[in-house]
Amino acid sequence: MKTIQGVSDKVVVEVVQDKEKKVRGIIVPETIKTEPQEYGIVSSVGPAVEGIEVGDTIIFHRNGGQAIIFNGKIMRVLNYTEVYGVLVDGK
Numbered sequence: 286m287k288t289i290q291g292v293s294d295k296v297v298v299e300v301v302q303d304k305e306k307k308v309r310g311i312i313v314p315e316t317i318k319t320e321p322q323e324y325g326i327v328s329s330v331g332p333a334v335e336g337i338e339v340g341d342t343i344i345f346h347r348n349g350g351q352a353i354i355f356n357g358k359i360m361r362v363l364n365y366t367e368v369y370g371v372l373v374d375g376k
Contacts, residue, residue, distance in 0.1 A: 289355055291331035294365040298325030298343060299358050322369065323347045325361060334365050342372040 291297045301324040327341045337343065350363035 286356070289329060289360065291329045291334065291362070293331045294333040295331045296327060296334055296337055296343070296363045296365060296368055297329045298327050298361050298363065300325045300361055302359065321347050328360070337368060337371060344369040344372065
C-alpha cells in the first residue's frame with residue numbers, strides 16, 4: 286500500500302473524525318466542533334521538521350494546509366509553521 290511522505294517542512298496528518306473518542310489517551314470533547322482548531326495524527330514529516338514525530342497528535346487551524354482524501358481517509362498536508370502544538374499527557 287502506498288503512503289504519503291512529507292517533503293521539506295511539510296507535516297502530513299490524518300484528521301481526527303470522531304471527536305468523542307480518545308486520541309492517544311486524551312479525550313477530545315464534542316465542543317471542539319464549534320472551535321476553529323482541528324486535531325490530527327501525524328502520519329509523516331518532512332526532513333526539515335523538528336519536534337514533531339509520526340504518531341503525535343497535533344492541533345492546527347481548521348482551514349490550514351491542503352485537504353486531500355487518501356486511501357479513504359481525510360488527510361491534511363500542513364506547513365510546519367501551521368502546527369499550533371503537539372498534545373502531550375499531563376504530569
